[in-house]
Amino acid sequence: xxxxxxxxxxxxxxxxxxxxxxxxxxxxxxxxxxxxxxxxxxxxxxxxxxxxxxxxxxxxxxxxxxxxxxxxxxxxxxxxxxxxxxxxxxxxxxxxxxxxxxxxxxxxxxxxxxxxxxxxxxxxxxxxxxxxxxxxxxxxxxxxxxxxxxxxxxxxxxxxxxxxxxxxxxxxxxxxxxxxxxxxxxxxxxxxxxxxxxxxxxxxxxxxxxxxxxxxxxxxxxxxxxxxxxxxxxxxxxxxxxxxxxxxxxxxxxx
DNA sequence: ATGGCCAATTTTATTGGA
Numbered sequence: 001x002x003x004x005x006x007x008x009x010x011x012x013x014x015x016x017x018x019x020x021x022x023x024x025x026x027x028x029x030x031x032x033x034x035x036x037x038x039x040x041x042x043x044x045x046x047x048x049x050x051x052x053x054x055x056x057x058x059x060x061x062x063x064x065x066x067x068x069x070x071x072x073x074x075x076x077x078x079x080x081x082x083x084x085x086x087x088x089x090x091x092x093x094x095x096x097x098x099x100x101x102x103x104x105x106x107x108x109x110x111x112x113x114x115x116x117x118x119x120x121x122x123x124x125x126x127x128x129x130x131x132x133x134x135x136x137x138x139x140x141x142x143x144x145x146x147x148x149x150x151x152x153x154x155x156x157x158x159x160x161x162x163x164x165x166x167x168x169x170x171x172x173x174x175x176x177x178x179x180x181x182x183x184x185x186x187x188x189x190x191x192x193x194x195x196x197x198x199x200x201x202x203x204x205x206x207x208x209x210x211x212x213x214x215x216x217x218x219x220x221x222x223x224x225x226x227x228x229x230x231x232x233x234x235x236x237x238x239x240x241x242x243x244x245x246x247x248x249x250x251x252x253x254x255x
Numbered sequence: 256a257t258g259g260c261c262a263a264t265t266t267t268a269t270t271g272g273a
Contacts, residue, residue: 009272010262010263012263013263061263061264061271062263062272108273110271110273145273147273165273199273200257202260202261202273203260204260205259208259213273215273235257236257239256240257243257244261245260245261
């Protein structure tokens with residue numbers, strides 16, 4: 001079973017590429033982030049034509065997440081339903097192919113001193129609270145754009161960037177708190193000593209110079225770790241005309 | 256070659272992304 005996550009940076013701008021990528025790569029499940037449109041404008045039928053069922057939690061202009069699957073999708077939950085007044089569509093959960101799949105788009109944070117940074121840290125806490133009572137279920141994957149580069153191997157210039165946005169200790173602590181709930185970072189588990197990036201800045205020749213960060217992650221519960229056979233970033237998808245600034249991250253799970 | 260920001264909207268500037 002092949003499972004992927006991809007921040008497409010607007011599904012409208014990326015529809016053709018996303019369809020072509022699905023047709024070529026044929027993942028069983030694909031989580032999307034940054035749809036940047038409402039549910040009724042999501043190209044449901046185009047994905048259906050390729051054999052993918054979809055569940056979306058969209059929002060005009062900003063955010064928006066989805067789960068696509070070759071198998072039927074059930075038990076959909078949108079947002080945390082935790083009583084917090086929050087208009088940002090950043091989280092969707094669903095069951096498909098016998099797995100519990102969570103697609104998340106963590107807040108960027110803007111800058112360390114900003115109000116948005118506090119919102120980011122609070123959002124991680126809300127996610128952890130949502131996950132807490134649900135971890136015992138196991139069989140769960142949390143995939144998405146975490147907007148956190150967990151360690152030096154996830155950063156092109158750690159000497160310069162450590163402490164700045166996406167690489168700060170509070171963000172990394174929030175990320176580790178998710179792991180402590182019982183998740184394993186699938187790619188880092190398979191590649192403990194490799195530099196891996198999933199995002200490259202559009203500006204300043206970020207991709208040609210390979211100045212990237214690994215901020216898109218696939219976390220899996222402990223019961224899935226023995227089934228994990230492969231994990232990688234599809235860098236090819238960052239090339240060519242009108243790419244997203246993120247590349248898809250994929251894992252393979254036996255059975 | 257992998258190329259000098261991009262996408263959406265408030266559109267000919269501004270905002271947010273990371």
